[in-house]
Amino acid sequence: MTMSRSMAMLGLLAALAVNAEQVPRWQQSPEQLKAAVSRVRAGTDLTPASWPEGARVAVSLSFDVDTELVWLEDTEVQSPSTMSRGEYGARAGLPRVLALLKKHDIPATFFVPAMSMELHPEVVPMIQKDPRHEFGFHSYAHENPLKLNAVDERAAYEKGLKIFMSHVGTRPLGFRSAAWDLTPATIDIVKSLGFVYDSSMMADDRPYRLISEGQDAGLTELPVEWILDDWPYFQLDWGDGQISMRNADDVYSIWRDEFDVALEEGTMFILTMHPQVIGHRYRMQMLDRLIEHMKSKPGVWFATHAQIASYVGTGPSLGGGVPANDQD
Ligand SMILES: [Zn+2]
Known part of the structure; x- marks a missing residue:
């Protein structure tokens, strides 16, 4: 594989940035500090x-x-018990998630790493039973891009895309980085691989245009947020010391209030969940209540990420989505 000119440029910029970062921040000039935060920025609000x-x-x-x-x-530990926590997501969590979406008659977006499709080939057809659901790209094997150079990062995504398409049958429109980490090269790679939106960044609650190295990156960002993710509330990880066996009512009240303000402001509410986390019984009851709450309000459009990206101005025109209640 030959490296494109822009990739070579990005590599050079990354190398310069690494050198700059070796100098303590307080010794850097305003220009150096501006450059350090300006590689990828939020552009126009697309609401x-x-x-x-x-x-x-x-x-x-x-x-x-x-x-x-x-x-x-x-983890370095490859205990079968640890692995089984992930297996729970495909085996017990996902069927519950799909049943709940069916009950409420709403579409969702599933970001599935290519290797999850290989490990659990039943997952894709299970999700495809409702053709409204979207498949987004979420790495080859959940590799953290920060551990890769630009050439290896691209190679990992190309390998993952081949497997993804062999299972799903179509090319994904959306990209979500594993662990929501991006390298300075990621956005350029994602654009060149034909994606129309990214959903890994946190500069706003509203959809926005991505700016990379001062230029329009040609991608829509559908931002995420740790507040709107089930992992920090619920997923026990012995190493990180977070309080993660939460009463679901706590999380319900946070997510409900976030939704209520999104409705008031006329913007967007995106939740990121994991079948191995949210798919446990008491948490699914909470998600059921939350969807009930949202459906009880007038003027709520339930859509996939791709439908939102399409509606706000990028990507192919995609119909669909479900207004919960069009009464005013
Ligand atoms: Zn993930």
């Missing part, structure tokens, strides 16, 4: 004047089907 059919808020539920890979990546 539309109104959402489809006059809806006041767009809601998109996403599920990252990381299965065992998240444990394989993060």
Whole structure:
């Protein structure tokens, strides 16, 4: 594989940045500090004047089907018991998630690492039973891009995309980085691989245009947030000391209030969940209640991430989505 000119340039910029970072921040000039934060920035706010059919808020539920890979990546320990926590996501959590979406008749976006599809080939057809659900790309094997150079990062995504397409049958429109980490090269790679949106960054609650190295990156960002992720609330990880066996009512009240303000502001509410985390019984009851709450409000548009990206101005035109209640 030959390295493109832009990749070579990015490599050079990254090398310069690494050198600059070896100097303590307080010794750097304002220009150096500006350069350090400016590689990828938020551009234009893409919130539309109104959402489809006059809806006041767009809601998109996403599920990252990381299965065992998240444990394989993060720990040296390869205990079958640890791995089984990920297996739970495919075996017990995902069927519950799909049943809940069916009950409420709403679509969702599933970010599935390519190797999760290989480890659990039943997962893709299970999700495809409702053709409204979207598959987004979520790495080859949940590799953290920060551990890769630009050439290896691209190679990992190309390898993952081949496997992804062999299972799903179509090319993904959306990219979500494993662990939401990006390298200075990621956005350039993601754009060149044909994605139309990214969902890994946190500069806003609203959809926005991505700026890379001062230029429009040609990608829409559908931002995420740790507040709107099930992992820090619920996933026990002995090493990180977080309080993770939460009463689901606590999380319900945070997510409900986040949604209520999104509705008031007329913006967007994106939740990131993992079948191995949210898929446990008492948590699914909470998610059921949350969806009930959202459906009880007028003007809520339930859509996939791709439908939102399409509506706010990038990507192919995609119909669909479900207004929960079009009464005003
Ligand atoms: Zn993940």
